[in-house]
Amino acid sequence: MSVFILYIVSTVLFMQLFRLSQHRYPHVFGVVAVNYIVASLCSVAWWYWHADSPIGQLALALGCVNGLVYWVHLLVLLACYRTAGVGVTVAVMSCSCVMPVLCASIWWGDQLDVFQWLAVALVPIAVLLLSPRGKAMASRWTWQSLLLALNFLLASTSATIHKAVDVWVDAGEKDAYNMILFGGAALFSVAYVWFRGHRPDRSQVQMGLLIGLVNTTTLIFLIASLAVLSTAVVFPVGGTLIIVINVLVSRLLWHEKLTSVQWVGLGLAVAVVGLIAQ
Numbered sequence: 001m002s003v004f005i006l007y008i009v010s011t012v013l014f015m016q017l018f019r020l021s022q023h024r025y026p027h028v029f030g031v032v033a034v035n036y037i038v039a040s041l042c043s044v045a046w047w048y049w050h051a052d053s054p055i056g057q058l059a060l061a062l063g064c065v066n067g068l069v070y071w072v073h074l075l076v077l078l079a080c081y082r083t084a085g086v087g088v089t090v091a092v093m094s095c096s097c098v099m100p101v102l103c104a105s106i107w108w109g110d111q112l113d114v115f116q117w118l119a120v121a122l123v124p125i126a127v128l129l130l131s132p133r134g135k136a137m138a139s140r141w142t143w144q145s146l147l148l149a150l151n152f153l154l155a156s157t158s159a160t161i162h163k164a165v166d167v168w169v170d171a172g173e174k175d176a177y178n179m180i181l182f183g184g185a186a187l188f189s190v191a192y193v194w195f196r197g198h199r200p201d202r203s204q205v206q207m208g209l210l211i212g213l214v215n216t217t218t219l220i221f222l223i224a225s226l227a228v229l230s231t232a233v234v235f236p237v238g239g240t241l242i243i244v245i246n247v248l249v250s251r252l253l254w255h256e257k258l259t260s261v262q263w264v265g266l267g268l269a270v271a272v273v274g275l276i277a278q
Contacts, residue, residue: 004229007221008238012245014214018078019086021207030200032074033189034208035215040186042216043179053172062169063177066161067184073154080151083144090246092148094239095124099156100163104231108167119275122268126240129265159235166226178219240269
């Protein structure tokens with residue numbers, strides 16, 4: 001359970017640091033690139049010291065695919081921050097937890113009882129109520145709606161691949177999977193920065209170094225959590241708590257006020273935690 005808590009804390013920190021970067025810098029692509037370079041180097045070092053088996057083809061393929069998904073998702077995530085706001089963006093991303101839970105139930109035999117199904121059903125409601133701009137999600141199909149939809153799909157895809165790694169890939173190859181994932185994301189990021197001409201300055205490099213370390217530990221904690229807890233706990237409960245903590249942290253740091261509807265959402269989030277643990 002301790003690794004699950006660390007996963008939640010590191011995820012919130014990752015999101016808030018990128019929000020801080022957007023407030024500080026006109027372009028954050030350099031920060032993104034440094035972040036993935038650091039995460040890649042950390043993953044290589046971790047794999048080198050813990051490798052006990054060769055890299056399998058499945059780990060290689062899933063790592064490459066999810067590396068691309070990670071990079072594209074982060075660009076979409078940052079675009080959503082600017083167009084829809086952090087609250088809506090994180091809320092939509094957390095709703096994606098339903099997809100890997102359902103896939104795990106269908107493909108890998110994870111058993112969900114009535115209380116857990118009820119908790120899964122409450123997650124979208126809690127996320128919608130917690131969203132500072134919940135009404136915008138029901139608006140007509142616009143560029144903002146497209147970005148939010150991509151955010152949902154990419155988050156769902158990445159989370160499902162993580163679960164597939166936990167089920168299909170040998171334990172000794174999971175460190176190699178992390179290394180390949182971040183290595184691919186780093187290559188895509190560097191190429192994008194070079195193409196756009198947004199070379200990072202010293203301040204952006206320092207921010208990228210910090211975010212990269214947090215990013216690496218987040219993935220490690222997520223994989224470790226999936227190894228000891230059910231998908232129905234990690235994604236719905238983790239996603240809801242990440243929303244709640246982000247709302248509270250944003251209120252303290254960025255002076256975002258909670259409406260009465262959002263407080264109802266916080267109450268539902270607590271109910272989800274209780275139901276999923278039955």
